[in-house]
Amino acid sequence: MLWEIKMKLTGRTVLITGGSSGIGLALAEALLARGNVVIVTGRRKEALEAAKRQHPDLHIYASDAADPDCIRNLHDTLIPRFPTLDTLVNNAGIMRALRLAEDRPLTEVTQEIDVDLSAPIQMVQQFLPHLRSRPEAMIINISSGLAFVPFTLSPIYSAAKAGIHAYTRCLRQQLRDTSAKVIEVAPPLTETPLFETEFKQHMPDQSGMSVHQLVGHMIRGIEAGRDEIRPGQSKILKIANRLVPKLIFQQLARVGEPWVRQP
Ligand SMILES: NC(=O)c1ccc[n+]([C@@H]2O[C@H](COP(=O)([O-])OP(=O)(O)OC[C@H]3O[C@@H](n4cnc5c(N)ncnc54)[C@H](OP(=O)(O)O)[C@@H]3O)[C@@H](O)[C@H]2O)c1
Numbered sequence: 001m002l003w004e005i006k007m008k009l010t011g012r013t014v015l016i017t018g019g020s021s022g023i024g025l026a027l028a029e030a031l032l033a034r035g036n037v038v039i040v041t042g043r044r045k046e047a048l049e050a051a052k053r054q055h056p057d058l059h060i061y062a063s064d065a066a067d068p069d070c071i072r073n074l075h076d077t078l079i080p081r082f083p084t085l086d087t088l089v090n091n092a093g094i095m096r097a098l099r100l101a102e103d104r105p106l107t108e109v110t111q112e113i114d115v116d117l118s119a120p121i122q123m124v125q126q127f128l129p130h131l132r133s134r135p136e137a138m139i140i141n142i143s144s145g146l147a148f149v150p151f152t153l154s155p156i157y158s159a160a161k162a163g164i165h166a167y168t169r170c171l172r173q174q175l176r177d178t179s180a181k182v183i184e185v186a187p188p189l190t191e192t193p194l195f196e197t198e199f200k201q202h203m204p205d206q207s208g209m210s211v212h213q214l215v216g217h218m219i220r221g222i223e224a225g226r227d228e229i230r231p232g233q234s235k236i237l238k239i240a241n242r243l244v245p246k247l248i249f250q251q252l253a254r255v256g257e258p259w260v261r262q263p
Contacts, residue, residue, distance in 0.1 A: 009219055012138075013037040013084040017065045017123065018092025019058075020047035022192030023142065026211035027089065030219060032057055039082065041065065041074065041092070065092040065119035075126045086134040088127050090120035090164075091142045095157040095194055097202060099260055109156065116160035121167060128180070137180040140222070141168045145188045145234030148241045149248050153202060153256040172227060183222055188233035190214050202256035 014031055018024045019040025028038045032055055039059040042048050048060040061077070063070045078085060093116045098109070120141055131137040147165035150158035165184065172182035189195060189208035209232050221229035230238055240248035 010035045012087045013082050014087040015039045016089040017041050020051045024091040026215045030215045066114040071122050071126050087138045089140045097153045112156040112160045117163045140183045143186045145237040148238040152253040185218050185229045186234040
């Protein structure tokens with residue numbers, strides 16, 4: 001019974017990085033409706049202000065999760081204002097289709113490592129002392145089904161998501177005797193601006209899970225006390241990677257193959 005109460009997603013103070021769009025915004029909406037205080041970040045002020053117009057109770061902060069100075073400022077601004085902050089959702093993410101044979105500046109090629117891997121690690125590092133002072137803290141890292149099977153079309157993203165999966169497992173193990181519960185959510189292909197802008201052209205016949213369906217899976221999984229939540233295709237990818245690793249890797253590699261091979 002105590003375990004069930006601990007996992008309830010109500011009455012919390014939640015910080016969601018990248019909460020102005022897609023999965024982060026849908027999660028923010030669902031958590032507001034369940035009586036939580038919700039703070040979201042993002043880089044674009046206009047997107048944050050649009051979210052605030054839709055949901056006046058939302059707290060918005062423009063902050064770049066990939067900039068350590070922004071992380072420090074965010075922490076120093078939020079903790080005095082929201083001392084009950086007990087839930088961190090590392091959701092901000094970018095994903096590009098990349099041809100590795102193309103010429104690119106070195107710092108540009110690793111953008112997904114900065115946003116999807118280094119940023120959540122640095123957020124945890126910065127916020128962990130405060131979170132550990134809360135009686136029932138939660139850290140929720142958003143990875144991807146592609147954490148289990150790399151996607152040739154998005155090589156740096158796949159590396160970053162495999163990295164956040166490994167990191168989250170280690171973090172959970174290290175914090176197992178503390179008040180902080182560590183959860184990984186690995187969404188499948190989901191209908192968001194990220195998918196629409198970069199990937200729809202490579203897979204015109206594919207449709208993803210709706211954000212609201214995904215958020216339903218997340219909330220039910222978290223409340224059930226699960227450590228790793230793998231809705232829909234993500235569960236299949238994890239199993240296929242155990243049973244038929246070469247086959248599933250080759251199958252994903254077919255997506256966008258003509259584009260990748262273009263000189
Ligand atoms: N959609 C999918 O199919 C799918 C599948 C698996 C996993 N995921 C993961 O789910 C998460 C959310 O993705 P989504 O599909 O909802 O994408 P999205 O609709 O593009 O939203 C991404 C959010 O992250 C913010 N963001 C990006 N870079 C940021 C940075 N450096 N600092 C702060 N905020 C930043 C964006 O706002 P600004 O641009 O204004 O900063 C936006 O609010 C990501 O981690 C993604 O990898 C998505």
